[in-house]
Amino acid sequence: MRFPVWRVAVFIVTAVWPLLWVYQAWADVLGPDPGKVLVDRLGLGTLILLLITLSMTPLQKLTGWAGWIAVRRQLGLWCFAHVTLHLCAYAAFILGFDWSQLGVELRKRPYIIVGALAFLCLLALAVTSNRYSQRRLGARWKKLHRLAYVILGLGLLHMLWIVRADLKEWAIYASIGALLMLLRIPPVSRRIPRLITKKQSPATKA
Ligand code: HEM
Known part of the structure; x- marks a missing residue:
């Protein structure tokens, strides 16, 4: 493996947070409504991880370091x-595994439909993230994985629907998402390496 330390660090950081939150909910130290706090933290964790994943390609273009792409998957x-x-x-915590309540829940919280659509898209990407699917799907694999942008839009809409009036935090994530999308527009994306190569020495360019 070429980047073991980097990969292990990513593994530890991304695994420890959700486990800690689940433990805190179990230990009842998340306030009067630990289930809601846990759902919110995990939802926010998903959105932040999505933004971090989408920033790997621009970071690779900016720095030229292949390690960003190595941890993207x-x-x-x-x-x-x-x-x-x-x-x-x-x-578990909001529905209480009472599936008969799902219809009522969807009417009460329609943003769940948006979240569920994003979940299905993420499922499609997770299932096809292996090299076998990449080989089998060929050029279609890249097109399919553009669903990540749709997921970002759905995730932000899902959160906007929940936070409604308190837009400050949402606006931060939406701005980062918009910047990442901007960096993917071909004329902008083509300029990223040019900006950096101007500053690079001939030795690092080789
Ligand atoms: C079937 C899939 C999903 C369901 C059932 C679901 C459900 C929920 C629920 C019930 C809440 C709490 C609402 C409240 O505080 O009143 C929530 C919050 C949230 N969810 Fe989801 N969600 C889903 C998918 C997603 C996805 C795919 C993302 C991100 C890409 C996401 C990101 C968030 C965020 C950011 C919050 C708000 C956290 C906060 O207020 O701090 N969710 N979701």
Whole structure:
């Protein structure tokens, strides 16, 4: 492995946070409504991990370091793990595994439909993230993985629907997301390496 320390660090950081939150909910130290706090933290964790995953390609272009791309898939899979825990925490703490309440819940919290759509897209990306699918799908793999942008839009809409009046925190994530999307527009993306190569010495360019 070329970047073991970096990969192990990513593994530890992304695994420790959700486990700590689940432990805190179990130990009842998350306030009067630990289930809701856990669902919110895991939802926010998913969105933050999605933004971090999407920033790997621009960072690689900016710095020229291949390590960013080496951890991109791992981060994407952790994003899926977080959203799965988010969904499980919702089913356990808010729904109480009472599936007969799902219809009422969807009318009461329609943003869940948006979250569920994002979850299904993330599932499609997680299932096809392996090299076998990459080989089998060929050029279609890249197109399919553009779903990450749709997931970002759905995730932000899901959060906006929840926070409504308190837009400050949402605006930070939305701005980072907008910047990351901007950096993917071909004329902008083409300029990223040019900006950096001007500052690079001939030795580092080789
Ligand atoms: C089936 C899938 C999903 C369900 C059932 C679901 C459900 C929920 C629920 C019930 C809440 C708490 C609402 C409240 O505080 O009243 C929530 C919050 C949240 N969810 Fe989801 N969600 C899903 C998918 C997602 C996805 C895919 C993302 C991100 C890409 C996401 C990000 C968030 C965020 C950022 C919050 C708000 C956290 C905060 O207020 O600090 N959720 N979700």
